[in-house]
Amino acid sequence: MKFKLDKKDFENFLNDLLETHDLFAPVQLTEGVSVFKKIERPEEVNLNQLVPQKSAKEVFFPQSEVMFRFEMTKHQGSIVSKHQIERERVILGARPCDVEAISIIEKVFVGEDYTDLYFFEKRKETTIITLACNQPLTTCFCSSTGGGPFRREGSDIFMIDLGDSYRLELLTQKGKAFSKKRFFKEANSKDIELAKELEEKASHKTDRSIPLEGIEKRLDLMVESPFWDRIHEKCIGCGVCTFLCPTCHCFDITDEVVNLKGQRVRNWDSCLFPIYSLETSGHNPRPTGRERTRQRLMHKFNYYPKNFGKVACVGCGRCILFCPVQFDIREAIRYASAKRTQGMEGRPR
């Protein structure tokens, strides 16, 4: 059976879900700013912003996560709490780019040798309901990275906004487990037609022109290129692109202590911060923005592909939209492809 959910039943459906699952969805914090958060009431869900600032990776890899708590005595410290997941989870409203990004992070965190249990436990228990992008932005270049506004890979349930209802495609076992949900109706042929039309329209809108074909090999030849001397100049070295990027996964581990009680916490970190690679001796293998910008771009388009066979970028465009100085990763790739740096000083318009 092909399903749909009327928008007037949406809140009821969410209320149903909330009885048995922990629900994560985009929430608007203020106009123009959305993040993925745990939902207590259906009214909090806001699907209007195509790219929420903080991506779906927050659900599996929170910015700030307590690994364990401990107490200290004169002779030793001892761990007093362990991490556990209470209920099954649903993430609703992630876009195909964010869903693809989760699988990119998964390849690092869930390995043959070691598995990051904090990530894995959450991932195992989560059903992913992806929302298709009817109206991609001009900054979306998911089609260049192997994705697309209606890409279904990685989704358990695929949701398409038809205007007054949502078309629901139950794709996996986890997704099909929802087929008995009370408010699901049968989608008629008009709904299916409309979904197809929307998919067709959207597929033309995302940017396919970013030259990512063979970027790994091109960058192999450019490790010491003067290209890096110029491209890093306007970067101010903040963490916006890395924190908002759905595939960036670097983290720092610190102990926070008050009196004799404490916790070991992991927090997101950014390879663009100067102290990221600073060693206690004072030596810093990446002393200037040149090395750090090189590290970020090479990691995404050369190092990660060497290890896992695809680029670590999903074309969501967040780094372009939110960078304070408009560093544009698309232009960086174009210039790397052409191996030139003149013309990077703005464009006469």
Added chain:
Amino acid sequence: MIVKKARIETSDRMLRTLELTFRNPEDEEKFRYIPGQFCELSILGKGEAPFGIASSPTEKGSLKFTINKAGVVTTAIHHLEEGYEIGIRGPLGNGYPIDLFEGKNLLIIGGGFAFTTLRSLIAYFLHPENRPRIKGITVIYGARMPGLLLYKEELLEWEKRDDLRLVMTVDWGDKDWKGKVGLVPNVLEEVAPSAEETYAVICGPPIMIKFTFPKLMTLRFPNERIFTSLEKRMKCGIGKCGRCNIGHLYVCKDGPVFSYAQLEKLPKDY
């Protein structure tokens, strides 16, 4: 793990060797390691840091680490009392390529307090079970001053052995020092071991490596037969946090031991 014994190793009091025992003897059974691997030692309330294992797997009953006092965690380790329990994660890393050394000569060059994992390697091959697997062992170990040499009593024992050639040197001697005075690269040139059928392992401060490496080239050591143990800032130690990468390899997971042939192909990110 429990701190069984601790002692200051060097005259500037910056290096302290800890001997740690397992709280549960069964854990020791499961803890199988080879020279060159490292562990993350955890002091609850301060943090965690990676340290190369200085003891050899042939030395049962405890693990030895030599720690340089530099930051928050290492200062806390320097203040640990005997009997204190700390956390450990390991063994991590790839270790020295013991299998490759089979039937060959070994040239070991160490500088300063980078000698810790080299001690593990030497002690491993000096063990009667393992000594026959290797042909000749030559060790060149240098420090700035005699007081800064690690494991002094052991070095004196090793000097007396005839199944290994140990040359110690210092940059500046003192009135009691009877050994060589000279920089490691120059001593290497003097000793001039043959590169034939020989693997070189070199660990030391960047400045020493910078000047020693060309001498190895002059002695005709090919890049595939020169190994080093790198250091980089680490956090998780298992290739997840992204911090210690050199190119597409992680120092914690694919290293810390790398051959120069490998390093040639990677960006100079260390």
Added chain:
Amino acid sequence: MIQQKLREKAKELLSNKTVDLIIGYGNWTLPLRTTPVFIRTPQGTESLVWNSFCENNLVTYLHKFSRFKVGIVVKGCDARSVLALSLEKRFSNQKPLLIGIPCQRIVDRKKLKKAVKGEILKAVEQGELLFVKGEDFEVTLKRDDFLYSVCQTCNHRTPLQADFLIGDPVEESPLLDTHPDVRDFEKKSPEERWTFFEKEMSRCIRCYACREACPMCYCAECFVDSSRPKWIEKSLSSSDLAFYHIVRAYHQTGRCSACGACERACPMDIRLTHLTQKLNQEVKDLYGFETGIQPEIPPPLATFDPKDEQGFIK
């Protein structure tokens, strides 16, 4: 036209090697935005632009390029930053050459985005009007309805101490007397103020865009990165967030030129200028001091005078 004159002046400075590098604004890929450009050749100056989207404070780059002879494009607020930094002896090596442009006030692109429905594909400025186009809309808006709040109260739009002034000095006529947010804030009780502040800061993701965009933040080791002593943790607890922003604002007191770069850089739209503008107002009321206006007067929080106002000590 100002843009043309700017390009000519930059070309002249590079051609006769008065400077090695010009830092200015150029067009880039998104509408409503310019990007910092670093020009080293006379031909490159053709990409310099000047319009109401030149929102970055380029002075923050001078710390990176202190070894070079630099010519930098500055608005009124940016020039104040340069003066404040000179008083802190930041430019003892190489004084930057200031190419000042009297500012027509900068457009608040986030406010503009909220006023239309859909993605903005093109925005063209013409005098007092803005023509904004999207896929299925086209509107004409009044530029003055969409200015940054710091620009509306700005009293120093003509760059002071500029080595070259492109265009004529403008009449200093702020559109508002006091920052509207500061006025609202002052009407609140302390509990209301703390609630407002905490809610605003709760969005913070510790990306430090505010710190990096600010030209006055140039410490080799920022207090957040210090591990011995560790002043602040790295997580998102409300006490850490509050601590970071309060201390950073206090480090700016008497040094902030009200350029607004911090608020514009913030990806979470935190209204940082509430804090900084309130502190600027306090400094003005207590010490009669405004940052970067008079070169002879040192910042009040770096000096002591027995006649200083002390009524706040209770």
